[in-house]
Amino acid sequence: MGAGAERKLIKVVQQALSGGPMSQEALLAALRQAGVRTDSTDLYIACATHGLADLQGDSWVPRGWAIPVTETAPAPPRRRTPEPPAARRAAAEVRQLASSIGIPMDESTPPVGPVPAAWPRIAEQAARALQEELRAVTDKRTLQDVPVSGGFVIAETTSRKLMRFEAEGDLGVSEGAQATLVVDGTPIDVEVVSVFGNVVTLSVPPGATVPEEAVLRCDLSWLLSSQSKRLRELVNGGPGFNAEAAAALLATGGAGAPQELPAVAAEDLNHGQRYAVQLALTPGVTWLWGPPGTGKTTTIGTLVAELCVRGLRVLLTAPTNAAVDVAVNAVLKQIPELAGGGLVRLGQPADTSLIGRADGHVLIDEIAAKRGEALAQLRVREGQRTRSLRERLKLLERRHASLTDEEQEQRLTLERDLADSSALVRELDESLQYVRRQVCREAEVVAATSHQVVLRTLRELTFDVVILDEASMTTTALALLVAGAGSGHTIVAGDFRQLPPVVVADTPSVQEWLLNSPFEKAAVDVAVGRGAAPGRLAALTEQYRMRRDINHVVSEAFYPESPLVTARQVSIRARNSRADWADGELVLLDTSRLGARTARKQGVSSRYNLMHAQLVAGLLSESGGDVSSLGVISPFAAQARLLESLLPESELESWAASTVHRFQGGERDIVVYDTVDSGIGVRPLHRWFTEGESGGNGARLLNVAASRARDHLVVVAALDQLHRHRTARDAVWRFFAKLLERGRIVPWEEGLDHAPVTRQVSGDITGLLRDDLAGAGSVEMWLPRAPLVGLRPLIPSLKLVAEQDVDTEPVTVWVEPDPDGYLSAEAMEAKRGGVNMRPCVPILESSAVIDDVVWTSTGSLLGPDPGVVLRTRHAAFADAVRRAQRRRPGIAPGSGQLGDDCGRCSRTLVRFEVGRRGLPTVGYGCLHCDSTKNRQSRNVSERQLSWGRP
Incomplete structure (x- = not known):
């Protein structure tokens, strides 16, 4: 099928399925009526490749569609009806074994939570935004194949294995997404644990071999469709979902009455952190504004400890695995006795130190393996038996025409045994899901990435308190689903002056529900900008990361309403990294007189600047062994790939290069920020540099880049273009003005003085x-x-x-x-x-x-x-x-x-x-x-x- 015909097919299918499922015959008829000549095979390929719909029976069901769940029209039973006789025997055997170890196989349906009048409209609008974003994604291929190589194991548990690969193409996939690793034609189901630059970490089954080369097949529509489907199910509320708690995120609310903290818990907190914990202990929605380095994670760790002391169950979420792991470590530092089942970490950690902890397990797979050990052991044995039976059956089937009577009888026996074994494996897999849910029910704290609330393990489980960390990177639509798992006692933590969620579509609905985080949707950012901060906002202002000059530039440019103060500990902190070219806290390598060209990757996509990369190559070649912690950052993915190639293999553990988006949440002693844009070649300058108002994408990007630096910030930029010729006195302009005021300006030629490369x-x-x-x-x-x-x-x-x-x-x-x-x-x-x-x-x-x-x-x-x-x-x-x-x-x-x-x-x-x-x-x-x-x-x-x- 030609490209033009495929585009028309996609458009017709989207329109035909906009009202819900349609039979294959009716959909083919609609295509013929629109002048699209196709058959069921081409239709299937197009729908699968572009993530348009799934074929269920004889009907095409659009991705993200679902029937609303209500009390009068309950959701389908969780357990399928066993098919006799093999399935019935397997179900009985597994039920008996599960009962003997205290795992309930029949869960009672929780009641439907309160549903305010505005909720159906909210859920419909958020689901519609997800569908619009899904359509924008499906205009391209939603099944993306990326070659990966150099695989090696970084950690291993009894149930999963973490492998790391180098990707040979752009990975547009989110952390936590389900994917397929194709090794020599064999597909293996995997989960994307983390993506940093072109390095991807995958969670794979424990028996998988380590391939030197493979293809990672990602479904880019999966997260969008699963969230849309869940919101449509909950449009009238649903079991275990508190729509009132979800809707409460859209209003800033009034002031709460802070509660007194025990002295021991407050000893390590500054005044702002102590007030934030006190405020967050009161029911309602609390907004915790934590700019870079202000100890937001420490605050959350203390808060969770106080909530546990009060006997409250906590759901702790963040948009990425790395952010969840940081929060988990902060909680364990406060209450280490939670390890071993009190704190449960869902999903696969980016921090491998959480795997197989000697001081007590926290990963759900490890805890569930012990809790349901009898079921897990039987699953391993039956899995091996099933594979053995299949292999024996294949040997007989190869010579089926010449089988003796005895071998025919043997074949029938093998088929019966295989049916029994396969049914038992299915029931055991089902039972292990119940084990995971039971482990979560018994935990005091459950930590997971935000999208995990949509999945089966957490679905319909309820919590007393919900904490959304790094909420500025979470879409409002997803935040609604997370908050609905609680009782209305919700803490929204993050920094709305850092990077927002990433979206593809630019429709008003997508901008409102997906590009906006809860902070923007509830107008917290607008209130702060007007000098009228909400009563339930706790703003942290004392920062412990950046040296004084770096903090001054960042604070003056991006936090004028709530200036950041450098903690005394920073000034007496030892410097662990030194480089001749980073001889001050602020260094500006000015390329204005160089005239470097900006181009596009492969002529059509992300921007790059070869000369800037060559200058950075010179700097890095002279860093030597004195730089123990270095980050090289660019706003453009193509440039980040070039910079990443410059890192010496001997420093890959302590040096890193990536985009600003991938670096959010990280920090380094020395940060080199390459702005790339020069105004020569690709024109005009990217809007990140021309639209620099406070809270805009340009200001957020620059804020994140600069605030990653602990001791030294080196900016590579054509200052004439990015600053001197600009007239707007916005946040981006203020940043460069303060950088020129406080920093050392280095001509580009000086960057090559000692560079042999x-x-x-x-x-x-x-x-x-x-x-x-x-x-x-x-x-x-x-x-x-x-x-x-x-x-x-x-x-x-x-x-x-x-x-x-x-x-x-x-x-x-x-x-x-x-x-x-x-x-x-x-x-x-x-x-x-x-x-x-x-x-x-x-x-x-x-x-x-x-x-x-x-x-x-x-x-x-x-x-x-x-x-x-x-x-x-x-x-x-x-x-x-x-x-x-x-x-x-x-x-x-x-x-x-x-x-x-x-x-x-x-x-x-x-x-x-x-x-x-x-x-x-x-x-x-x-x-x-x-x-x-x-x-x-x-x-x-x-x-x-x-x-x-x-």
Whole structure:
């Protein structure tokens, strides 16, 4: 099916299923009526690939759809009716065994919680927002295949194994998402535990082997559809769900009466933390505002301890596994005796120290394995028996035509035994779910990622108090589901001046319910900005992370209504990391006079800046062993990948590189923040730098980046573009103004003074390029429009590289043609000489990657005035640059492929990377022969070099 036909099919299916499930026959009829010719196979592939709907029986059920659950129309029974005779025998055996160890197999349905009049509208609107986001996601492929490699085990329990891989593509999947690891064609169900840069940690079954290479298949729609489905089920309330508690999140409420704390619990708290605990001990919704380094986690740990002393059951949630683990450790520090069953951590931890704790288990799998040991042991034995029976049966089936009477009888016996064993395994799996739920019922504190409340283990379990940590990263829609598990005593903790949830769609409904966290939805941020903070808001102001100058810049720019004060302990804290280039608390590497180019990954997606990365390469190469803790951060994923490639293998445990979003919640002694945008190449500047009002995405991003630094903050930025030429005096402007006021400004040249990896090149550039080409195995060049005077001397060398491998195209030279489609004389000469010359419009890069060497220039590298030229020798970096620049084949041939000539005028066909409706798209055609209309829209090299996506 062609791309256009598939897009139409998707649109028709979405419209047809907007009212609910539809039979396959009716859906196919609707498609035919809309002019879409397809069959059931194509329909199934499209629905599965784009996450549109699931086939249940003969009906297509849209993702996220559900029938509302009410008291008069109860949910379907939790337990399926056993099918006689094997299933009946298995159910009886498991029920008897479970009863002997105190595991109830028949759960009573909890009552429906209170439902305020406004709740049905709230639930419908939030579910609709999730459906709109789901549609935006399904416009792309919701099944994403990402190659992973270098797998190794980092921890192991009796029930799961944690493996870490390096992903060879962008992972758009959330932590906690279910996925499939495909190893040599065999699918393995896994859970995504954490994603940091291109390193992904997976939870896999204990018997899985460790593959060197595999494919991670992710369903990007799973979390959205499960939340939408749950909200639709609860539109009229539901068993164990308190809609009144959920709806209470949408109002800031009045003041509470703080309760007195025992002196021992308050000894380690400052005044602000003590007040926050007192306020949060009172029923109702408490808003805990915890800016960076202010001890929010310590406060929550103390609060949970006080709640437990009062005999209250607590649900502790956060949006990521890492955040949950931090909170769990804080609670265990306050009340270590909770280990062993009092505190239960659902899901797979990112912190491996929580696995197999000698001081008492906290992971639900470990506690459940002990609590239901008899069931678990029987499950292992029956699983082994089932596999053995299947293997024996397969041996007989291979020679079914020649079986003797005795073997036929043996086959029937094996089939009966397999049916019994399989039924027993299913019942045991079901019973182990009951064990997990019972473990949660018996716990005083249950800790889980926010989305876990939607899943079976926690569904309909109730708690006295609910704590949503890092709530500024949690959508309002999901927060409603979490809060509904409680009684209305809810603590919403986070920082609404840090990063919000990430969404794809830009509809008003999505903005209201998904982009907004509970803080924004309840207008807490607006009240603070007006100087009228809500009565039930506790704001922490004493910070223990950043040195005084770093704190001053962050506080003045992002927290003017509630200034941050540096704790005395910070000034006397030892410095554990030192680098010559980070000789002050604030350092600004100003690239304004460099003229570095910004481009897009593979021509159409995330931004990157090669020269900035080369400067960072120089800094890191001089860090040596004195830097024990370093973070290199960028707002753009493509640049983060380049920076990650610069980290030496010997420092991977203590150094890290990632996007700002992935770094939220982390901290390092030294932080290098690469802003990337320069105003040259991709234009205009990203809105993160042009729309910098307080609480906006640009200010939040910059706040998170800067506040990760404990001792030193180094900012790599083109200050003329990002600050000096701006007129708006917003939060982003204030940040750079304070940075210039307090920091040391370093010209970009100084960053290369002691850097052997990257050096500035002058003189005979062509001769040095020719030296690098000698014996090279691969070459890719990007040459913007200019007289390519330096290309002609390199033609023999390029031809030699091309001739070394006749099976592939090891050389690709991308050049920008003139507006009428002609290549320059030098480019035509190279093409006639056998060099793979590929025209592209526009070309934003000016670079060459020759084996493990990367060249960049501010002008055209082989033009008469190449400008500033940098050369970096770094194998991993060169590899990352190749991946960032490599053009994928599809509509147009990509890197390492020959182009085509126009059949009408014989000019070489041009690859167009054109901005359309704010998004980059790829085209392929002839500049000369295309119609005037097409030529005007495609000839962006003259007047259009800007696209809107980050």
